[in-house]
Amino acid sequence: MMQEQINGEEEVSPExxxxxxxxxxxxxxxxxDIEGIASVVAALKSGSGDIALDAERASGYRYSQRAYLIQIYxxxxxxxxxxxxxxxxxxSEVDIREIFAPLNAVIQSTTVVIHASSQDLPCLREVGLNPLQLFDTELAGRVAGFPRVGLGALTESLLNLRLAKEHSAVDWSIRPLHHDWLIYAALDVDVLLDLKDEIVRVLIERKKLEWAIEESNAALEMSPSVGRKxxxxxxxxxxxxxxxxQLAIVRELWATRDEIARERDIAAGRLVNDRALVACALRAPHSITQLSGLPAFKKDTQRWWHALERARANPSVPKPPASDGPPAHIRMWRERSPRAYARLTHxxxxxxxxxxxxxxxxENLISPDTVRRFCWQDPPSGGRSESEVAQFLAERGARAWQISFTxxxxxxxxxxxEPLQAPESEPTALTESAEHTEVSELS
Structure with a gap:
């Protein structure tokens, strides 16, 4: 929306x-301090109903994904x-989870409202805050059918309020925290309960409330993601x-970067970005002087040099173990299993x-990965019954409402x-971009 400046003040259009x-x-x-936590617990106990919860991390700045600020309303x-x-x-002598235990007891006594809970639950659980009942407003917005489900977009469309965005990418590990940042962070939970009420109203109108509840329950039960081998x-x-x-150099540089980043709690990409790792591997410096001539490796040059030495001592890079899952790229489906490809297109x-x-x-109707795995498997002679398909989906985490449709x-x-004719805009990869092509296709 166009906005004009008059006498140095922002004039907002009626829309x-x-x-x-x-x-x-x-x-x-x-x-x-602990005394402050006791006051928070007492205040929350004097209130009633759901609790809005949010956390701020220093993603992109720090290696860890710990919470640097927790907001509650x-x-x-x-x-x-x-x-x-x-x-x-x-x-420092007390376990952080012990400090938060009284607050956790209050949180576990009611429904906790979080926006995009997959982002915040891990860092909240790290300090001992582990909700037992969840309503995720982002997931609920998706189920309701809203085209934009960011917190700001939903707040505008349902509460007719705009949230400030200027501090959305700040480094929350900085101390002291700026006053303006605290205002920005407080707004997220200030609107969250009103937002939940409005989303629930829409869900009831559209007969989707149970779907949203199932989605939030699934988010609460989701296991932490396991890192790649x-x-x-x-x-x-x-x-x-x-x-x-050269691939061996990437491997050893990556491991060294991860080690240094963890030690210093700095985001790996801020220490040395991927482009620099690849450039070093392609150049393959043959002396520490050559290595130090690369700007990204001027600091900690000795450690980076040891990484290159390890790569030269073990230059073999075996192909990754074959995946039991379907291929990532659509062209490989066509080549390896035309019938599976046909099933996928339909x-x-x-x-x-x-x-x-x-x-x-x-993607919220059913997990794309589940669909790919289903289509990749050749059906038994005579095919599967609908109940057998439903069991396949349930074993992979599909919710009851999803199964009923899919x-x-x-x-x-x-x-x-026989496959359907693919549209011209069909992507070449189903799960990965060309930028992340696996080494198995390159070696």
């Missing part, structure tokens, strides 16, 4: 929702900002590296139609042997 510049609940003092119980880093420092193979730009001895078409009909993004569709496409 633009008003800016919420400060929380509607008074901004509290930052909690940095409950109607009648106030708004609270907690600094877990300061708590850990001031009470050889994460260095995902280095951006690795497709430029052709020779095994499944994608049917699921897209269904998603449009129920007004849910297709099991009949997937059962119906099992017998397809």
């Amino acid at each position: 633009t929702p008003p800016l919420l510049g400060a929380p509607r609940t008074p901004l509290p003092n930052l909690v940095t 409950r109607r009648g119980g106030g708004l609270h900002l907690i600094d877990p880093a300061a708590l850990a420092e001031s009470e 050889e994460p260095w193979r995902r280095t951006s730009g690795i497709h430029q590296v052709k020779r095994p001895e 499944a994608k078409a049917r699921l897209a139609e269904c998603a449009a009909a129920v007004e849910v993004p297709v 099991a009949p569709l997937l059962q119906a496409i099992e017998s397809e042997t």
Whole structure:
């Protein structure tokens, strides 16, 4: 929306929702000690209903994904900002989870409202905050059918309020925390309960409330993601590296970077970016002087040089073990299993139609990985029954509402042997970009 400046002040057009510049609940003092936690617990107990919860991390700045600020709000119980880093420092002899135990007891007594819980639950659990009942407003917005489900977009469309965005990418590990940052962070929980109420109203109107509850329950039960066995193979730009001895350099540089980044708690990409790792591997410096001539490796040159020495001592790079899953790239489906490819094209078409009909993004209707795995498996003689397909989906985490829509569709496409004509815009990869091409295709 176009905005004009008059006398140095922003004039907002009538169509633009008003800016919420400060929380509607008074901004509290930052909690940095155990006494403050006790006050928060007492205040929350005096309130009632759901609890809004949010956390700020220093992603892109720090190696760890710890919480550097926790925001809490409950109607009648106030708004609270907690600094877990300061708590850990001031009470260094006490386990942080023990410090948060009284607060966790309050949180576990009710429904916790979080926006995009997959981002915040790991760091909240790290300090001992482990909700037992969850309502995820981002997931609920997807199920409801809203085209934009960011917190700001939903707040505008449902509450007719704009949230400030200027501090969305700051380094939350900086101390002291700026006052403006605290205002920005408080806004997230200040609107969250009102937002939940509005989303629930829409879900009830569209007969989707149970779907959203199932999605939030699944998010709460989701296991932490397991890291790749050889994460260095995902280095951006690795497709430029052709020779095994160069790949060995990427492997050892990646491991050294990860080690240094962990030691210093700095994001690996801020220490040395992927482009520099690949450039060093392609150049393959033969002396520490040559290595120090590369700007990214002027610091800690001795450690980087040891990485190069290890690469030269072990230049072989075996291919990664074959995956039991389907191929990543669509062209490999065509080549390796034309019938599986045919099933996939029909499944994608049917699921897209269904998603449009129920007004849910297709990736939320059913996991794309589950669809690929289903289509890749050759069906048994005579095919699978709908109940067998439903069991396959349930074993892979599909929710009851998802199964009710997708099991009949997937059962119906099992017998397809001729692919649908792919649209010209069809991506060449189903799961990965060319930038992250696996080494198995390069070596």
